[in-house]
Amino acid sequence: MxxxxxPEELAFREEVRAFIRDNLPADTRERMKLxxxxxKEDTVRWQRILNAKGWAALSWPKEWGGPGWTAIxxxxxxxxxxxxxxxxxxxxxxxxxxxxxxxxxxxxxxxRFLPRAAxxxxxxxxxxxxxxxxxxxxxxxxxxxxxxxxxxxNGSKIWTSTAHxxxxxxxxxxxxxxxxxxxxxxxxxxxxMKTPGITVRPIISIDASHHLNEVFFDDVRVPVSxxxxxxxxxxxxxxxxxxxxxxxxxxxxxxxERVRAAVDMAREVNFNGAPLIQDQTFRQRVAQLQVDMKxxxxxxxxxxxxxxxxxxxxxxxxxxxxxxxxGTELLQATTELAVDVAGPMATPIWAQxxxxxxxxxxxxxxxxxxxxxxxxxxxxxxxxxTNEIQKNILTKAVLGL
Amino acid sequence: MDFEPSEDQRLLVESVTRMLGDTYGFAQxxxxxxxxxxxxxxxxxxxxxxxxxxxxxxxxxxxxGGGAQEVMLVMQAFGxxxxxxxxxxxxxxxxxAVNRAGSAQQKQAILPAxxxxxxxxxxxxxxxxxxxxxxxxxxxxxxxxxxxxLDGSKTVxxxxxxxxxxxxxxxxxxxxxxxxxxTLFLVDAQAPxxxxxxxLSRDDTRAADIALSNVSVPDAxxxxxxxxxxxxxxxxxxAGIAATAGETVGAMEAMNEMTLEYSKTRVQFGQxxxxxxxxxxxxxxxxxxxxxxxxxxxxxxxxxxxPDDAARTHDIALAKVGIGQAGRYVSQSAVQMHGGIxxxxxxxxxxxxxxxxxxxRLFGDxxxxxxxxxxxxx
Numbered sequence: 083m084x085x086x087x088x089p090e091e092l093a094f095r096e097e098v099r100a101f102i103r104d105n106l107p108a109d110t111r112e113r114m115k116l117x118x119x120x121x122k123e124d125t126v127r128w129q130r131i132l133n134a135k136g137w138a139a140l141s142w143p144k145e146w147g148g149p150g151w152t153a154i155x156x157x158x159x160x161x162x163x164x165x166x167x168x169x170x171x172x173x174x175x176x177x178x179x180x181x182x183x184x185x186x187x188x189x190x191x192x193x194r195f196l197p198r199a200a201x202x203x204x205x206x207x208x209x210x211x212x213x214x215x216x217x218x219x220x221x222x223x224x225x226x227x228x229x230x231x232x233x234x235x236n237g238s239k240i241w242t243s244t245a246h247x248x249x250x251x252x253x254x255x256x257x258x259x260x261x262x263x264x265x266x267x268x269x270x271x272x273x274x275m276k277t278p279g280i281t282v283r284p285i286i287s288i289d290a291s292h293h294l295n296e297v298f299f300d301d302v303r304v305p306v307s308x309x310x311x312x313x314x315x316x317x318x319x320x321x322x323x324x325x326x327x328x329x330x331x332x333x334x335x336x337x338x339e340r341v342r343a344a345v346d347m348a349r350e351v352n353f354n355g356a357p358l359i360q361d362q363t364f365r366q367r368v369a370q371l372q373v374d375m376k377x378x379x380x381x382x383x384x385x386x387x388x389x390x391x392x393x394x395x396x397x398x399x400x401x402x403x404x405x406x407x408x409g410t411e412l413l414q415a416t417t418e419l420a421v422d423v424a425g426p427m428a429t430p431i432w433a434q435x436x437x438x439x440x441x442x443x444x445x446x447x448x449x450x451x452x453x454x455x456x457x458x459x460x461x462x463x464x465x466x467x468t469n470e471i472q473k474n475i476l477t478k479a480v481l482g483l
Numbered sequence: 484m485d486f487e488p489s490e491d492q493r494l495l496v497e498s499v500t501r502m503l504g505d506t507y508g509f510a511q512x513x514x515x516x517x518x519x520x521x522x523x524x525x526x527x528x529x530x531x532x533x534x535x536x537x538x539x540x541x542x543x544x545x546x547x548g549g550g551a552q553e554v555m556l557v558m559q560a561f562g563x564x565x566x567x568x569x570x571x572x573x574x575x576x577x578x579x580a581v582n583r584a585g586s587a588q589q590k591q592a593i594l595p596a597x598x599x600x601x602x603x604x605x606x607x608x609x610x611x612x613x614x615x616x617x618x619x620x621x622x623x624x625x626x627x628x629x630x631x632x633l634d635g636s637k638t639v640x641x642x643x644x645x646x647x648x649x650x651x652x653x654x655x656x657x658x659x660x661x662x663x664x665x666t667l668f669l670v671d672a673q674a675p676x677x678x679x680x681x682x683l684s685r686d687d688t689r690a691a692d693i694a695l696s697n698v699s700v701p702d703a704x705x706x707x708x709x710x711x712x713x714x715x716x717x718x719x720x721x722a723g724i725a726a727t728a729g730e731t732v733g734a735m736e737a738m739n740e741m742t743l744e745y746s747k748t749r750v751q752f753g754q755x756x757x758x759x760x761x762x763x764x765x766x767x768x769x770x771x772x773x774x775x776x777x778x779x780x781x782x783x784x785x786x787x788x789x790p791d792d793a794a795r796t797h798d799i800a801l802a803k804v805g806i807g808q809a810g811r812y813v814s815q816s817a818v819q820m821h822g823g824i825x826x827x828x829x830x831x832x833x834x835x836x837x838x839x840x841x842x843x844r845l846f847g848d849x850x851x852x853x854x855x856x857x858x859x860x861x
Contacts, residue, residue, distance in 0.1 A: 374775075
């Protein structure tokens, strides 16, 4: 047992921090420091910079452009990247599609898609949830019928994040409606979003932004060669994808960055006749968040260090569910803190009107962006398996009930 | 970073667990509580034979050559079994004080005696008016020829009654709250002028109030430098926080296992209560809390020897808050999930509950450390 970072790990953190500091484009950094989410072009540009350095395909093997890092190094990178704050690597490409193709894909699929996914030449999205299949994913109905060397897909997906940005979609479809068990009739397809018959309809979320979509499939023809793994074995792929190294899921660096920003703002705003930062209740709230973030940080390193020890083999660690639940609770608590610090300035929406009417007003802009983040992150305990589902997983996997 | 115990550490845990499995069932423990000392001297001897009483001491002092990690692992096993013996006060608290501040002669006189089970000690620092403030000491030590004379009183001294020797803090200079001017003394528990009043604590162990009147202590029994005892006290307390953090993890594991087992066997409305999702989710919350608490115990353990004072104090405070809150949540939930039976003295879960409650207040509670952390926010 050695519970400290090794000198190599500490040096690695310095190297990552310096690279991000020297290479993150200034306009991206400024937007993100104010609390805005990255624009599509911010994400693409940054992922390409990282990919050129060999740092994008984080968990992939070296021959596919991976950096050859340990899981602990990957964790350090993810933390530093979030704390910078810099755009996150597109998880659909890097932590979902990539590992799936490496595990189940044909050589042709790997050759065609992996390098482009790493460099974000293709933006991928995830077609899983349906109006009638949320937490109960296996009840999905979108159908794919074989017609010669194509599947014909009909149905609809919902909550499809960034489908409006996407070039490609990995899609769960029902290929055998008569399967004995629902899980046994599902296949995993790769679909070009430009295929005729696909309609993307925006869903505006409570932060007044467009992240989410409905995607309709109307006689969409997908070549059989775009199926990953065997027909009717798509559930295995989905389970692999959802269970695959979910260590980044806590997004702890984001919580840390949000607390930092809230404390900085607390110096500038008034509370009861003095700067808010002098208020005991506020300070205790920050201290409590520091306690909870530290516990999560160590739990996170326990998970990744076990992953390194097991050489990545074996089943997903049930502690990943702890990371998901505790990590998202913290994301929500830290963004809630930011909103409370902003006070009355948390309410205006920073859109064209305000941006145009005012002189640059960073305080107002940051307040508004903080609220957007607070609102959007209500989704954190819903996506990726709701926190209630995570507790069901723990009940089964750890408690054996 | 590496969170896996080494082979030696695994063997250590195995042997402690085996020994406790043979000797420390809940019914057996009850009989130990009834003994005059409030624990079982025979078990204490077995701890010595296993090498546990010299666990963190150097081999030259008859020790095992272990460190904070070994202490954490053993305390975890002790927490599962609700061990009553004065390991914390003797080996961890007094041991740390002597290890850190003792002269070669003092170490030679004390550490091997502890390791062999011949010497039990208690850390007599807390005073009624101080609550959790370590610098608040009004017991006095005045110069008297070549020695010192101690007057004052110490309160809730864990295992103070059973101890052969006490480490007593007293003011040799400065005022009530001054950081400087506190000195540590090794005091024979039988020395004239030492009056101990023992009582039962909520966790089934015994504690004592200790009155000191006109107690003569020779110069040779000053521990560390005159007037500079507080930094030692702080290190002792930090070692205690780390050790009891490990103990809390063991207690939480035991409570979670009992609660899980109970949820499988207790039938209501025709089904085991563990089949109800509201119960399952509480169990999942208890498990998550236990694991977050374990992370905090690891933080305390990895911090305790960090030479950087500011970083160490900060991390220990984080850990103390986290582990205290975790122990409280798990123990309250464990009683709740058991229902009526959890309220009874005859059932183990309430004893874990009370041990966690006591640990939460040893060396300062979460609110106290949260206030310290809050003061550092900038």
